[in-house]
Amino acid sequence: MFNFSSGGDEGVFLPEREEAYFSGFARMFKISNIDRYFLPTQKGSMPIPVLKNYKKGLDRIAKDPRRVFLEKTEVTREKIAKGYGARADEIAISRNTTDAISQVLYGIDWRRDEEILCSTLEYPNCIATIRRVACRFGLTIRQFGVPSRHDTHAEEIVESARRGIVPGKTKVMFFSAPAQPNGMMLPFRRLARLAQHYGIITVVDGAHYGGMFNPRLDDTGIDFWGISGYKWQCGPGGTGILYVRNALLESNNTPLPRFNLVRSADLHAPIDGSRPLDFDIGAALSHYGFPESADLRALGEACEIWDRAGRARIERYILWLADYAREKLVAVFGEHALLQACKDEELKSGLVAFNPFPEKEQRRDLQLAHRFNARLSRKYGYRLGYGGIGLNGFTRDPEPDAGRFYEGCVPNRNALTNEPEPEDIPFRFGTPVWINRKDIDRFIKACRKTLDSVA
Structure with a gap:
């Protein structure tokens, strides 16, 4: 069914060859050739072969609803695990990233007065979940700032996190990789090693990780990943991947944290949070009634297409295009326009954050941002994500610091002082x-024209 294999020498990156290859790869998607879709951060596009089989599956189940599973979940989980560098018993199928993260955070064996250390660059859904968990279990939420200067180095972020750790109190370190507000990839391997040193559990919002990067989850040292199946991975909506480290690994040989299953129909799974050696926790977490199995099968098939194309090759192409876009943005609007670290390769992703307005006051004017975004969409057909969580993050009224943030900002903190x-x-x-590069050129040209019309 899927014969779009990688081919070629993946050890050498040749831009023209890669654009030609991915021009062919792009024909598997129903994306408009006129106004290219730049928002996989919200929802990806299912490849046509997957979409066709998905429709057949829905039709088949509609005709015979007794056929609950078109494909056994263990088969789908095996497909995902193969491409994500994990064991099948560590992979569960969730409904989305928020669903996965919620199961993890509510399943951790919390004790009152423990602390959860979070980055300042978290997604609204996860902020909401963390605040509820903290309220329910009597936890303290502590934040560490993520410097986003162009020359920020990964170790600065690690040291910022280190300063936020309270030994004996910090139970969990939570962060996104990449981070949604400004697209920065946080140095997850370094942060995992830091957490292990202090006996801290790591939980990562990887909504934009799967499908963008070449995932080797068992090599990351992270305890829990929540990953979207329908953003960069281009599976159907309402699918996600939950990774639960389920063994002592070279990257992380600390004891497995106790983990209570919040949602599972497995009658034989442990009920005390323990992890027997032969416990297939991925299967237990994937057993929760009768989901639409055409969704699950389609997610596995999308993963297979990525595997055949070569995940390392996809990662390099996406990151190369993002670098090209950053260079063009700086050339057209100036260095101030780029709102993310761009010198350290470890901190780059395929998510680009910018603001083209020349004056600081303009770059902090939410109404002006509304007008720019609306005109870019209406006049040129491009849709962007925009804005930070502003006054609705972890710091909010009546806390004294809340007044120092503003509506629509990214509520970051200084990495040294935490101010x-x-x-x-x-x-x-x-x-x-x-x-491809021509699409980016057209997009930035449209941004330039839009800026001139609304500034």
């Missing part, structure tokens, strides 16, 4: 596999 350090309102776009 509030709000950042400009970001516009965000991605560099998915179906675009």
Whole structure:
């Protein structure tokens, strides 16, 4: 069914060859050739072969609803595990990233007065979940700032996190990789090693990780990943991947944390949070009634297409396009326009955050951002993500620091002092596999014209 194999010498990156290859790859998607879709950060596009089989599956189940599973979940989980560098017993199928993260955070064996250490660059859904968990279990939420200067180095972020750790109190370190507000990839391997040193559990929001990067989950040292199946991975909506480290690994040989299953129909799974050696926790977490199995099968098939194309090759193409976009943005609008680290390769992703307005006051004007985004969409057909969580993050009224943030900002903090350090309102776009340099050139030209009309 899927014969779009990688081929070629993946050890040498030749731009013209890669654009030609991915031009062919792009024909598997129903994306418009006129106004390319730059927002896999919200929802990806199912490849046509997957979409066709998905429709057949829905039709088949509609005709015979007794056929609950078109494909056994263990088969789908095996497909996912193969491409994600994990064992099948560590992979569960969730409904989305928020669903996966919620199961993890509510399943951790919390004790009152423990602390959860979070980055300042978290997604609204996860902020909401963390605040509820903290309230329910009597936890303290502590934040560490993520410097986003162009020359920020990964170790600065690690040291910022280190300063936020309270030995004996910090139970969990939570962060996104990449981070949604400004697209920065956080140095997850370094942060995992730091957490292990202090006996801290790591939980990562990887909504934009799967499908963008070449995932080797068992090599990351992270305890829990929540990953979207329908963003960069281009599976159907309402699918996600939950990774639960289920063994002592070279990257992380600390004892497995106790983990209570919040949602599972497995009658034989442990009920006390323990992890027997032969416990297939992925199967237990994937057993929760009768989901639409055409969704699950389609997710596995989308993963197979990525595997055949070569995940390392896809990652390099996406990151190369993002670098090209950053260079063009700086050339057209100036260095101030780029709102993310761009010198350290470890901190780059295929998510680009920018604000083209020349004056700081303009870059912090939410109404101006609304007008820019609306005109870019209406006049040129491009849709962007924009804005930070502003006054609705972890710091909010009546806390004294809340007044130092503003509506629509990224509510960051200084990595050294942890003082509030709000950042400009970001516009965000991605560099998915179906675009090329000409698409980026047209997009930035449209941004330039839009800026001239609304500034």
